[in-house]
Amino acid sequence: MNYREILDEIEDILEGSAHLDELADNKQDPFKILISTILSARTRDSNTKLATERLFKNHYTPKLIAEEEIEVIEDLIRVSGFYKVKAARVREVSRIILEEYNSQVPKDFEDLINLPGVGTKTANCVLVYAFKIPAIPVDTHVHRIPNRLGWIKTTRPNQTEEELKKIIPKIEWIRLNRVLVRFGQQICLPNHPKCDVCSINTFCAKDFSMEIALRNKKKKLSINLD
Ligand code: SF4
Numbered sequence: 286m287n288y289r290e291i292l293d294e295i296e297d298i299l300e301g302s303a304h305l306d307e308l309a310d311n312k313q314d315p316f317k318i319l320i321s322t323i324l325s326a327r328t329r330d331s332n333t334k335l336a337t338e339r340l341f342k343n344h345y346t347p348k349l350i351a352e353e354e355i356e357v358i359e360d361l362i363r364v365s366g367f368y369k370v371k372a373a374r375v376r377e378v379s380r381i382i383l384e385e386y387n388s389q390v391p392k393d394f395e396d397l398i399n400l401p402g403v404g405t406k407t408a409n410c411v412l413v414y415a416f417k418i419p420a421i422p423v424d425t426h427v428h429r430i431p432n433r434l435g436w437i438k439t440t441r442p443n444q445t446e447e448e449l450k451k452i453i454p455k456i457e458w459i460r461l462n463r464v465l466v467r468f469g470q471q472i473c474l475p476n477h478p479k480c481d482v483c484s485i486n487t488f489c490a491k492d493f494s495m496e497i498a499l500r501n502k503k504k505k506l507s508i509n510l511d
Contacts, residue, residue: 288453291434291485292464298484299467304334305414306463315390315415316382317341320350320375322410323402324365330470336365340375347388350379374402392416405443410462419458421446426469427462433473435490 286294302310304325308318320340325333339361343349350358358372365371378400382388390411391397397408409422421427423442427449431437437448453461472479480486480494 286488288436289457291488292457292460294484295464295468295472296460298482299464299471301467303463303466303470304330304337305410306467307334308337309414315411316347316388318415319378319390319397319403319407319411322407322414323374323378324362324371326367326371326402326407328366332364332366336362339364347379347383350376351383371402377401378403390415392418394420405446409446413459413462417459419455421449421453421458422462423449424462424466425475426473427465429475430465430469430473433478433489433491434485 305318305321308321317337321333321337324336324340328336340350340358343361345353353376355372355376358376359368362368362371362375381400382390386396392412394408394412397403397411398405403411406422406424409420412418412420413422423446428439428442428445431445431449432439436452437445439445439448449461450458469475472483477497478493480489480492481497483489483492483494486492486494
């Protein structure tokens with residue numbers, strides 16, 4: 286099985302869509318996708334979604350956010366966590382986009398990572414989800430899963446990005462994050478992966494099915510002995 290077929294196989298068993306996915310599918314503007322990605326740092330998808338919806342309910346543009354009271358922004362995005370730091374970043378990024386980019390989010394990786402609070406992952410997310418430019422955003426799922434599958438052997442996200450770029454055909458880069466994020470949320474969970482129902486467990490170097498079966502057997506035994 287090649288990478289394309291494995292990604293197809295994974296997609297077949299996934300349900301719903303992740304937050305950035307929804308924004309991209311609904312053709313939301315790149316500014317909203319950029320701000321939402323900044324809000325997503327160290328928080329769950331559901332909180333990012335709520336904070337994004339609250340913020341953009343006001344039809345904010347870069348100009349409106351740049352001119353907004355910081356306390357108002359803090360209050361609107363509070364649910365995303367680290368809201369004081371994020372509010373300051375969101376307002377500063379809006380100001381720069383307004384003043385230096387004529388209110389248009391840049392499509393260039395170097396321009397994006399020069400924005401405050403925008404790192405490699407966020408810049409790559411904006412390229413992929415806002416502009417459909419091939420890139421590989423590496424978050425916790427995209428780092429963990431290819432290592433479990435045995436595709437790569439890396440310890441740091443930047444290594445993961447480089448290694449994945451060498452082996453995954455460029456045509457698959459755009460969907461890679463989308464597929465692996467949902468797979469990591471639904472099946473290949475960080476602590477208790479559901480290997481027994483995983484559609485690609487025969488291609489995985491780290492199939493934990495046996496361990497899960499053994500653990501369940503032990504649990505059953507201890508219940509019977511109680
Ligand atoms: S078999 Fe388990 S560890 Fe491997 S990809 Fe599937 S869920 Fe993840």
